[in-house]
Amino acid sequence: MAETKREIERKYEATAKTAVPDLVGTGGVAAVWDEGVTELDAVYYDTRDLRLAADALTLRRRTGGADEGWHLKFPVASGIRDEIRAPLSETLPASLAGLLRSRVRHAPVVPVVRLRSSRDVRRLLDDQGRPLAELSVDTVHADRLTGTGEATWTEIEVELADGADEALLDTVEKQLKKAGIRPSASPSKLARALEETGAGTPPRPDGPTEPGTAGHAVLAYVREQIDAIVALDPAVRRDLPDAVHQMRVACRRLRSAFKSYRKVLDRGVTDRVGDELKWLAGELGAARDEEVLTARLDARLDELPNTLRLGPVRARLRIRSTRRADDARRTALAALDSPRHLTLLDTLDALLADPPLRKAAGRDAPDVLARAVLKDFDRLARRVEHALALDPGQERDLALHAARKAAKRTRYAADAARPTLGKPAKRFAKRVKAVQSLLGEHQDSVVARTALREIAVQAHEAGETAFTWGLLYGREEAAALAGERELPAAWKRASAPRIRAALSH
Known part of the structure; x- marks a missing residue:
């Protein structure tokens, strides 16, 4: 069974000789508890062309430490990721495989990097002994598994404890900077390992259009909507707030762009793609429509005085909306798991790679x-x-x-x-x-x-x-x-x- 943890952390450059300053008295830190050194061994997985890394996702299987198992991390904002965990097993759990589907498609995920880390952990505690953050000094050795190359470095990581005030990270950072410790240039260990072993993520191609032309402007918008559809697929699967609505909007925006800018992109090609986008938006639509309707009727009932709410109206609305919402979610997930959806995603990639440009695209x-x-x-x-x-x-x-x-x-x-x-x-x-x-x-x-x-x-x-x-x-x-x-x-x-x-x- 997978579980999700919001990870809020910052990384800093260090060497084996870097001394961490005393943080007692910093931002409510009353004590620092030294937990000693833990040995961690993690294998990171990706497609051979590094599709996950290109979107700043990381998938690893880690042994050692209190949270050993499979970890899939999605970026939320700078320094913030959602880490989805599944128990340790020999093969990738199905609960995580589905979340990768829109990116990897039919490509297998294979081991790409192995990271072995010696983690020296210190817990920052408040005056009640409650954890505020975890500071670790990690000595990392990276081995490339799809080719040759290795790298070794030391870094400091400060991760906020659940429920702690994020302002603590700013305060701790000030103290670290005073000690000469600077933020890391790499957003993650995997990104650094790929870079230092000579295998950074490949750049996205510029495309066939010139900046300033209609084709360039329209294709930039088309790419934005396609990226949103791909990124929102796992969000819908995770049942994140507003994910269904946003994915449906991206489908509609893309389909609408094909129609509005038919002088730029040939509708002889895009109409067929638009039909598939209409299908996907329709499969997602039942969930969104039911959500909007239930919220509206709930609000209307709230507006009525008790004397006008006769009978078990709340219960009847709740039973109806729950049944329909469950049916709608099953419909949406079935669509995302269908070969038709994967074919649509592949078709969208092909359209970007070889867009059906018309004469006006060059104007x-x-x-x-x-x-x-x-x-x-x-x-x-x-x-x-x-x-x-x-x-x-x-x-x-x-x-x-x-x-x-x-x-x-x-x-x-x-x-x-x-x-x-x-x-x-x-x-x-x-x-x-x-x-x-x-x-x-x-x-x-x-x-x-x-x-x-x-x-x-x-x-x-x-x-x-x-x-x-x-x-x-x-x-x-x-x-x-x-x-x-x-x-x-x-x-x-x-x-x-x-x-x-x-x-x-």
Whole structure:
């Protein structure tokens, strides 16, 4: 069974003669407990082309020490990683293998480096004897296992204890710097071992486009979304907050870019990829949609006084949402484990390696990108104006939903253009986002009303009163009509001629 530990640490250069200063009195440190020397032996695994190292992931099998076993580390921020642990075994545990899948694909992970360390450990304790941090002086010997090469060095590592104030690391660092000890240039032992044995991670190719061209700008955005899809795969598997939503957004942004910038990338190629992105977003969508709906209905119930919450409404909503959330998560994980998903990831890599560039890809980026964004905006304008011309009802609901999708595409196109067009694109995207948010709130109300009717029927069939569900239905209906009344003003702000003029210049 895998467990996760948040690792917050800093590394420093040292030699065998480096003296660690006395840290008692530093940042609440009342005592330093010397735990002696532990011998650690770790084999690091990666693909032969070092795909994990390229993304700053480390996978190791370590013996010795209190936490021997398999460790997989994901970067969170500078000096912060999530370490996922599994018990010691001869082969890579399945719980960790799945988390590597989006990066390694079909390639085997093999031993690449062996690190043997003599770790001299000292615990920094507060006045109650509770641990604040662990300071270790590590003498490391690295052997390259996929080739030849070895290296030896000494480093100091300070790791924060669980629940301790991160400010302690700043205070300890000041003391170490006063003693002449400087931060390490390498983010991890593995990175240093690869560098010093002559096997640093290969650089990412520049690509076939020239800086300043439309092709260069669009492919940079496409690469950003593909990187997000790959990185969010293990986050979804770990059930991290907002991971499903962010992965779904990356799929949608990428698919939208293919459509918006069809003058740059050939849709004869990208449409097929877009269909697969639509499939993946759809498989992820059930989990996200259920999460949004449950949060909305919970909030609506919170707004009601107790006298209007009749029957076991909380229990009924909880049972419904739990069952549907479990089903949705199984669907999402099945999609990530499918050959179809791996094929999609391989296809995206191939698209970056050999992009289907059209003639406009070689033109100056500002003109091409601005034209694409404004073309999407014209499409949005037609849909909004059509929806506003309709009477309230189902037909208008459908038209507003179509306008919402057009607003999202326009906003994504403007976001992709921001590095090229700067502040005008940022302001434009902000105005369009306001329209999109209003339309999104309206669509959420439509979905909520459908769910409320289903719940009311189930409650009635179970012999419960459906009063509260009907009341919420009425409130959702009123909220939707209020949003429709706000839409003309929001649209007028977004479609102001000066906004358009600024983008095109």
